Each structure stands twice: as C-alpha cells, then as structure tokens.
Amino acid sequence: MTVVEERPAPAAAPPPKPAHRLWALLRNSWRQLTSMRTALVLLFLLAVAAIPGSVFPQHAVDEQRVTEYYQAHPSLAPWLERLGGFEVYGSPWFASIYLLLFTSLIGCVVPRLRDHVRALRQSVPDAPKRFDRLPLSSPDFASGETPAEAAARVAGVLRRRRFRTKVREHDDGSFSVSAEKGYLKEAGNLLFHFALLAVLIGVGFGHWYGWHGNRILVAGADQGFCDSLAQYDDSTLGPRVDAADLPDFCLKLTDFRASYETTGQPKMFAATVAVTEGDGPAKTRTFTVNKPLRLHGAGVHLIGHGYAVSLRYTDRYGVSQTKVVPFLPIDGMFTSEGVAQFPDVNIDPKTDKRDPTLQVGFEGRYLPTVGTDGSATSAYPAENSPALFLTAYRGDLGLDVGTPGSVYALDQGQIATGDLKNVSGARPHELKIGDSWTLDDGTKLEFLGTRPYATLSIRYDPTQTLVLAGAALGLCGLMLSLAGKRRRVWFRALPASPEASGGTLLTAGGLPRTDYPGFADEFTQLVKAAEEGTP
Amino acid sequence: MAELSNQLMAVTVLAYLAAMVCYAAEYAFGSKSRIGRAAERPARVLVGAGAPLSDDVPSTVDSPPPPNKTGEIFGRVAVGLNVVALLLHLGALVTRGIAADRMPWGNMYEYILSATFVGSAVWVGVLIRRPAIRHIGLFVSLALVLLLGADGMIAYVPVGPLVPALHSYWFIIHVSTIILASGIFLIGAVPATMFLIRDGYDKGKRRFPYSLGRNTPDAAVLERLTFRLHAFAFPLFTFGALIAGPIWAEASWGRYWGWDPKEVWAFISWIVYAGYLHARATPSVKRNVATWIALLGFATMLMNLFGVNLFFSGFHSYANAGGM
Ligand code: HEM
Numbered sequence: 001m002t003v004v005e006e007r008p009a010p011a012a013a014p015p016p017k018p019a020h021r022l023w024a025l026l027r028n029s030w031r032q033l034t035s036m037r038t039a040l041v042l043l044f045l046l047a048v049a050a051i052p053g054s055v056f057p058q059h060a061v062d063e064q065r066v067t068e069y070y071q072a073h074p075s076l077a078p079w080l081e082r083l084g085g086f087e088v089y090g091s092p093w094f095a096s097i098y099l100l101l102f103t104s105l106i107g108c109v110v111p112r113l114r115d116h117v118r119a120l121r122q123s124v125p126d127a128p129k130r131f132d133r134l135p136l137s138s139p140d141f142a143s144g145e146t147p148a149e150a151a152a153r154v155a156g157v158l159r160r161r162r163f164r165t166k167v168r169e170h171d172d173g174s175f176s177v178s179a180e181k182g183y184l185k186e187a188g189n190l191l192f193h194f195a196l197l198a199v200l201i202g203v204g205f206g207h208w209y210g211w212h213g214n215r216i217l218v219a220g221a222d223q224g225f226c227d228s229l230a231q232y233d234d235s236t237l238g239p240r241v242d243a244a245d246l247p248d249f250c251l252k253l254t255d256f257r258a259s260y261e262t263t264g265q266p267k268m269f270a271a272t273v274a275v276t277e278g279d280g281p282a283k284t285r286t287f288t289v290n291k292p293l294r295l296h297g298a299g300v301h302l303i304g305h306g307y308a309v310s311l312r313y314t315d316r317y318g319v320s321q322t323k324v325v326p327f328l329p330i331d332g333m334f335t336s337e338g339v340a341q342f343p344d345v346n347i348d349p350k351t352d353k354r355d356p357t358l359q360v361g362f363e364g365r366y367l368p369t370v371g372t373d374g375s376a377t378s379a380y381p382a383e384n385s386p387a388l389f390l391t392a393y394r395g396d397l398g399l400d401v402g403t404p405g406s407v408y409a410l411d412q413g414q415i416a417t418g419d420l421k422n423v424s425g426a427r428p429h430e431l432k433i434g435d436s437w438t439l440d441d442g443t444k445l446e447f448l449g450t451r452p453y454a455t456l457s458i459r460y461d462p463t464q465t466l467v468l469a470g471a472a473l474g475l476c477g478l479m480l481s482l483a484g485k486r487r488r489v490w491f492r493a494l495p496a497s498p499e500a501s502g503g504t505l506l507t508a509g510g511l512p513r514t515d516y517p518g519f520a521d522e523f524t525q526l527v528k529a530a531e532e533g534t535p
Numbered sequence: 536m537a538e539l540s541n542q543l544m545a546v547t548v549l550a551y552l553a554a555m556v557c558y559a560a561e562y563a564f565g566s567k568s569r570i571g572r573a574a575e576r577p578a579r580v581l582v583g584a585g586a587p588l589s590d591d592v593p594s595t596v597d598s599p600p601p602p603n604k605t606g607e608i609f610g611r612v613a614v615g616l617n618v619v620a621l622l623l624h625l626g627a628l629v630t631r632g633i634a635a636d637r638m639p640w641g642n643m644y645e646y647i648l649s650a651t652f653v654g655s656a657v658w659v660g661v662l663i664r665r666p667a668i669r670h671i672g673l674f675v676s677l678a679l680v681l682l683l684g685a686d687g688m689i690a691y692v693p694v695g696p697l698v699p700a701l702h703s704y705w706f707i708i709h710v711s712t713i714i715l716a717s718g719i720f721l722i723g724a725v726p727a728t729m730f731l732i733r734d735g736y737d738k739g740k741r742r743f744p745y746s747l748g749r750n751t752p753d754a755a756v757l758e759r760l761t762f763r764l765h766a767f768a769f770p771l772f773t774f775g776a777l778i779a780g781p782i783w784a785e786a787s788w789g790r791y792w793g794w795d796p797k798e799v800w801a802f803i804s805w806i807v808y809a810g811y812l813h814a815r816a817t818p819s820v821k822r823n824v825a826t827w828i829a830l831l832g833f834a835t836m837l838m839n840l841f842g843v844n845l846f847f848s849g850f851h852s853y854a855n856a857g858g859m
Binding site for chain 1: 698703705766774783786793796
C-alpha cells in the first residue's frame with residue numbers, strides 16, 4: 001500500500017460536452033443557492049424583512065391597533081395592507097425569503113450529511129508523505145520496539161484518548177497510525193440545521209392543524225360556555241381544522257379572585273371553573289396567569305379579567321329583562337366601558353309588534369372605586385366604592401341592519417342620524433349598586449350588581465411538542481458544534497535502519513481541521529504520551 | 536435598602552469612571568513597546584497552531600521591566616478600580632433585589648443593571664486569564680459607564696413588585712439567561728470594535744478611530760476573543776430567547792411565539808448573530824466583514840432594549856408596568 005495524499009486529487013475534468021443549456025443553468029443556480037454566501041444574504045434579508053412587523057401593528061397581534069392605524073393614516077393604510085404591512089409574517093415576500101433559505105439549507109445539509117456519514121464509515125485517511133508541511137510536526141524520537149509494535153502501542157495511546165485510529169503497513173516496512181477526533185462537531189452542526197427544519201415543519205403544521213378562540217366568561221351558573229365555534233367572541237381555525245373537530249368541553253366560572261398592591265398594581269389573579277369534558281362529571285379546577293388549565297385537546301389561558309354589570313330594565317308595559325354585560329377595562333385601575341342594549345322591549349302586548357323607535361340602550365362607564373376627586377376614572381382596581389355612570393338612549397339601536405357592530409359601544413351612525421336619541425341629558429346618571437333609575441318615559445333601570453369575568457384564550461397547537469423538541473435538539477447540536485474541534489494526528493514508525501531489525505524511529509504530524517487554538521498543546525501532550533511509553 | 540441600592544449605583548458609575556480615567560492614562564503614558572510585547576505572548580498561545588513546536592516562544596514574563604513605569608502603575612490602578620467597581624455593582628444589584636424581595640430583573644432599569652454586571656464580571660474574568668488584554672479596558676469601562684448612565688437617567692423606576700405575569704420560575708430562567716447572553720454580547724462588542732480599529736490601523740489607516748489601534752493587542756487576538764465570547768453567548772441567547780421565552784409565553788399567553796415587537800427583535804438579533812457565525816466560518820468572507828455583522832447584532836440587541844421598550848407597545852410588560 002502506498003502513502004496517499006490527504007485529499008485525493010480531483011479526477012481530470014472530462015472534456016466539456018455540449019451540455020443542455022437549461023440544465024447547466026439550473027445546476028448553476030442550485031449551486032449558487034446552496035452556497036454559504038447565499039445563506040448569509042438570505043439570513044440578512046430575513047432579519048431586515050422582520051423589522052416592519054415590529055413597526056406596524058399586526059392583524060395577528062392586535063387587531064385594535066390596526067384599526068387605530070387605519071384611522072390615523074387613512075390614505076397610507078390601504079397601501080400597507082396591500083403590501084402585507086399588517087401581516088408581515090404571513091406575507092408572500094416574507095415566506096419567499098424563508099422558503100428560499102430553507103431550500104438552501106436542505107441543499108446544503110443533505111450533501112454534508114452524506115459526506116459525514118461517509119467519513120464516519122471510512123477509516124481515517126493515511127498520513128501525508130511529509131509531516132513538515134503540516135501545521136504541526138514533531139522531531140523524530142526512537143523506540144526499541146519493532147515498527148509494528150510501536151504503531152500498535154501509539155494507536156492504543158490515541159484510542160484511549162478517544163481518537164478514531166487506523167494502522168497501516170507500507171511497502172517500505174514502515175507503519176503509519178492515522179487518528180482523528182472531533183466528529184461530533186460536524187454531527188452537531190448537522191443536527192442543528194436539521195432541527196431548524198423540524199422546527200419550521202412543526203410551526204407550519206401547527207398553523208394548519210391548530211385553532212384558537214377568545215371568550216369572555218362571566219361568573220355564574222347561567223353564563224356557562226361550551227366549546228363550539230358560535231360561542232367564541234372571536235376565533236381562528238387552521239386551514240385543515242373543521243368546526244366539528246373542536247373537543248367537547250364546557251366551562252362555568254365559579255369564582256374569580258384578584259388582589260392588588262395598595263398602589264393598584266396587580267398581585268395575583270386566579271380563576272376557578274367547573275369543567276365538564278365530554279360526558280364526564282363536572283370537576284372544579286383553578287388556574288392562573290402562568291398556569292393554564294390543560295384540557296384534552298385544548299389549553300385554557302387566563303389573559304385578562306374585568307367586571308360585568310348586571311342590569312334590569314322594566315319597560316312601559318311592566319315587563320322586565322335582566323342583562324349581564326361585560327365592561328372592558330381601559331386602564332390599570334379598571335375604569336371600564338360598556339353598553340347594555342335592550343332591543344326587545346316596549347313591545348305592546350296587544351299588537352305583539354316591536355316598535356323600532358322604542359328600543360333602549362345604555363352606554364357608559366363602570367368605576368370599581370370612585371375617587372374622591374370626582375374624576376371620571378377609577379382610583380383602584382378592586383371594588384371599594386363602585387358606581388356606574390350611564391347615559392340612556394332610545395330609538396333604533398341599528399342591530400337589525402346586519403352589519404356586525406361592536407357589543408361594547410352603541411352604533412354611532414344611528415346616533416348621528418338621530419334614529420337613536422340621548423334621553424338622559426349630557427351628564428351621565430350615577431348609579432350605585434341597588435339603585436334604580438326612572439327614565440323620562442317612566443321606564444326603569446336597576447343596577448343589580450356586578451360579577452367578575454375572565455378573558456380566556458383557548459388554544460390548541462398539535463405540534464407544540466415537536467417544535468420544542470426540535471428547538472432543544474437544535475440547541476444541543478449547536479453547543480456540540482460550537483465547542484467541538486476537529487483534528488487529525490498521524491504517527492509514522494520507520495525501521496531505525498533497514499538492516500538492523502529492532503529499533504524504530506517515530507515522527508508525528510498534526511492538522512487542525514477547524515479553528516482550534518489549543519491544538520499545539522494537545523499535540524505536544526500526545527507526542528509526549530507516545531514517547532513516554534517507549535521501552 | 537432601595538435608597539442604598541441607588542447610592543451604590545451612583546458610586547458604581549463613578550468607580551467605572553475612575554477606572555476609565557486610569558485606563559486612559561495608561562493608554563496615554565504606556566509605551567508602545569511594552570504593550571506590544573505584552574500582547575505578544577497570548578497572541579502566540581492563541582494563534583500558535585501554526586507555530587512549529589521547536590520554536591521557543593519568547594515570554595514577556597522574564598523580560599526586563601518595561602521602560603515606562605507610569606503607564607504600568609496607572610494600568611494596575613485601573614484594574615484595581617475596575618474590580619472595586621464590579622463589587623460595588625454587585626452591591627447595587629443585591630440591595631436592589633433585597634429591597635424588592637425578588638430577583639433584581641423585573642423591569643428595564645434592573646435588566647440593564649444586571650446585564651452590565653454580567654458584562655463587567657466576564658470582562659474581569661477575561662482580564663484575569665489574559666492580563667495582556669488590559670488595554671481595551673478603556674473601552675470596556677466606557678461602554679459600562681455609558682450604559683449605566685443611560686440606565687439611571689432614562690430607565691430608572693422605584694423598587695416595585697412584579698406584575699402577576701412575571702410570577703413564574705420561567706421568569707427567572709428566561710430573563711437570567713438573556714441577561715447573561717446580553718452581558719457577554721456586550722463585552723464581545725468591545726474586542727469586535729477594537730479589532731476593526733486595529734485592523735484598519737494595520738492596513739495603514741491613521742485617522743481618528745484607527746489611531747487608537749496603535750496600542751491595542753494584536754488583531755488576531757482581538758478577533759479570536761470576539762469569536763469566543765460570541766460563540767459562548769449565542770447558545771445562551773438561543774436558550775433564553777428562543778426556548779425558555781416561548782415555553783413561558785405558551786404558559787402565560789397561550790402561544791409560544793406571537794411576533795410581539797420584543798420577540799421580533801430577539802429573532803432579528805438571533806438571525807444576525809447566526810449570520811456572524813456563518814460569515815466567520817466562510818473563508819471567502821473577510822474577518823472584518825464578519826466582525827461588522829457581530830456589531831450589527833449588538834446594535835439590534837440595543838434596539839430591543841431601548842428602542843422597543845420605549846417606542847413600541849407590546850405584551851412584554853417591562854417598560855410599561857401595570858397591564859396583565
Ligand atoms: C435557517 C437559517 C440558518 C441558521 C439560523 C443557521 C445557523 C447557523 C449557526 C448558528 C451556525 C454556527 C454554529 C455551528 O458552527 O454549527 C451555523 C454553521 C453553519 N451553517 Fe448554518 N444556519 C442556517 C442556514 C444555513 C444554510 C442555508 C447553510 C448552507 C448554505 C448553512 C451552512 C452552515 C455551515 C456549513 C456551517 C458550519 C460552519 C463551520 O464550519 O463552523 N447554514 N449555521
């Protein structure tokens with residue numbers, strides 16, 4: 001066997017055939033796409049493309065702020081919408097960058113995986129002819145063993161230090177020991193990049209097969225909620241999810257607790273619910289902000305809370321109706337705004353016809369703690385001295401038109417046209433719990449009290465675990481890759497003189513295959529260890 | 536306790552400032568030859584993979600004392616002050632934590648206080664292992680003074696309890712790893728800057744920032760230190776921002792990733808630093824280009840810290856205490 005060069009010389013290039021032009025173009029583009037430089041450019045592009053999503057409000061993050069943006073920039077907003085500015089991370093241009101990047105990644109790591117597997121299955125290449133051309137080489141040292149014995153012993157030394165080794169005999173009677181260590185670096189690197197792919201796939205499937213919905217759940221047995229699409233305030237199903245796929249469970253909020261610092265800063269929240277899953281029995285469970293309620297096929301997260309106001313309206317025919325309406329907090333002290341609408345009132349029992357000009361609505365604020373300064377905002381988030389400030393409207397609420405309006409404000413269009421009129425004056429009317437308020441037409445509104453409500457985000461993401469596992473594996477790979485150092489060491493054992501059998505001359509050479517500043521030290525140690533064992 | 540913490544913080548800034556002045560004095564007095572030689576030794580150890588073994592590495596340890604004593608004294612005093620400042624910094628942090636009765640990283644002020652502490656501690660650690668690197672201490676202390684000063688002036692908030700969303704052990708894990716990573720990235724940005732300056736100086740540039748390159752350690756030493764610090768911080772950042780953060784977000788908000796502005800910028804930083812590691816591993820990309828990418832990465836970290844907290848609103852309740 002002859003000593004082979006470290007890298008086999010590339011085979012002489014075949015004479016250029018009149019290759020298919022398109023094929024050549026494709027192959028060249030592929031090569032370009034999978035180069036490290038392209039990966040760099042694409043990474044950079046991805047970083048830049050992510051910026052607008054932090055500058056403009058995003059549909060998926062906060063719909064409310066997108067609406068505000070439309071109001072503030074009426075001419076710019078439609079353009080931004082068309083360019084995907086409010087949906088950056090779902091936009092075609094963002095997707096094209098990461099898809100190109102991941103194509104490049106596949107094109108890059110698949111051949112590297114093949115090479116690495118090959119390198120693991122082949123033995124370490126034989127020593128180069130001359131060690132003095134290597135970055136590290138040792139002076140000769142002598143041993144009393146035969147070359148074969150010396151080679152076997154040195155190989156043992158290296159193997160004990162977890163090098164992969166290969167001993168080869170050469171025609172001139174010499175032996176070479178080839179050793180390599182640090183395969184984990186490349187393995188880690190490949191693991192990391194494949195894990196990135198797994199994460200991307202996981203995120204994609206999670207988007208297709210996941211769903212989520214939000215729901216305000218008011219305390220009380222009469223306010224239960226069951227998991228069906230119609231019962232969500234808003235919901236999003238993945239493209240592959242059908243409304244019938246939602247798991248079967250019902251929730252009733254039996255208790256909600258919140259406590260606050262004296263400054264009004266929240267300290268603790270906890271919601272207690274009665275849960276029934278499928279045909280199972282009702283169970284009582286408590287969950288908090290960081291500890292969601294985990295059900296089969298869904299997680300229930302507590303993302304907010306507030307007060308629902310309970311109102312009883314008695315109309316001119318003496319018929320009363322009770323509504324419990326959630327008021328939305330507008331500040332940290334739970335100054336809350338909301339509306340109570342009574343479309344089906346003042347129905348003449350004789351004709352049984354609804355008079356659209358006699359519908360009633362109340363709009364205003366609820367303050368859990370009325371301040372001493374007379375301001376229209378709450379002074380503390382808990383209910384220390386609660387009061388409701390309402391304005392009454394009568395007329396057509398505009399609910400029949402079919403355009404979905406907000407359930408937290410009256411239809412401003414109806415007020416503007418005069419179809420819905422303020423009937424209580426400019427100053428809102430103050431109501432304490434238990435108060436009753438008689439309107440100009442003799443009808444009556446009673447403030448029965450409040451109930452807490454919890455804002456729930458209910459979600460299901462089937463690939464969450466896959467994504468987490470991918471990320472964790474990727475991190476392991478990353479650390480292996482960044483900490484690993486790949487290096488080769490060769491020893492050559494030559495007969496001391498061709499005639500006298502017995503003596504052996506040894507030399508060593510070392511090649512760091514990756515950046516490795518400590519290699520010189522390790523090499524010295526290795527040579528020393530090989531030398532120390534000489535008889 | 537809170538008052539003590541504030542006073543310690545002020546003294547800490549002064550101590551870093553004093554250290555900076557001494558580093559600057561050493562810079563001014565220190566003779567080029569001494570520093571050049573001091574830098575030589577670790578340079579050999581660090582980049583010596585190519586050096587033949589038989590070559591006797593000249594050691595500065597045995598070399599005669601440097602001709603310029605003044606610079607040396609200032610240098611030693613600077614390191615001493617630096618260590619004192621670090622201890623005071625620790626004191627400010629610990630008293631803040633005691634005053635708040637929790638880990639001292641519940642808002643932006645405390646976050647910066649902690650991250651700069653990590654940076655400073657890593658710097659002192661590097662200094663102990665490689666004393667010759669001392670010469671970039673001027674720039675380290677400058678960076679610390681600037682950041683701590685900005686922290687005290689822009690971000691200061693009185694001690695307060697945590698909002699409920701932060702009551703979680705993931706709060707400790709997520710924030711502490713990000714703080715560790717940012718502190719190391721911060722210290723990594725200093726040799727990165729110095730490498731660019733030194734590299735320009737070696738290429739014959741003599742205009743202002745490059746003129747500072749006269750006294751720095753070798754370009755290769757700086758470049759390798761830059762890489763080592765970044766390679767150490769990157770997995771920490773990956774864990775803190777892209778694993779622990781999403782786990783917590785999932786428990787708290789129901790989704791592990793929601794493109795909240797803070798998440799967007801953490802993603803951007805991560806991508807840019809990954810770009811740095813790629814660029815450094817690509818032979819056709821020059822080392823100074825790669826180093827620029829590392830600095831860009833640090834700029835995105837600063838953007839996330841100051842820009843996002845102050846200009847954008849999001850779920851992350853760091854800057855805007857109150858909400859749930
Ligand atoms: C999805 C985006 C990508 C990210 C976030 C990423 C991230 C990283 C990181 C952090 C490293 C340094 C750690 C290590 O050495 O393992 C790295 C190394 C590497 N990446 Fe990527 N990468 C991406 C895509 C790609 C692509 C598309 C290619 C191929 C063109 C590629 C090829 C490599 C190579 C060859 C190395 C090893 C460099 C060395 O020799 O140390 N990566 N990557």
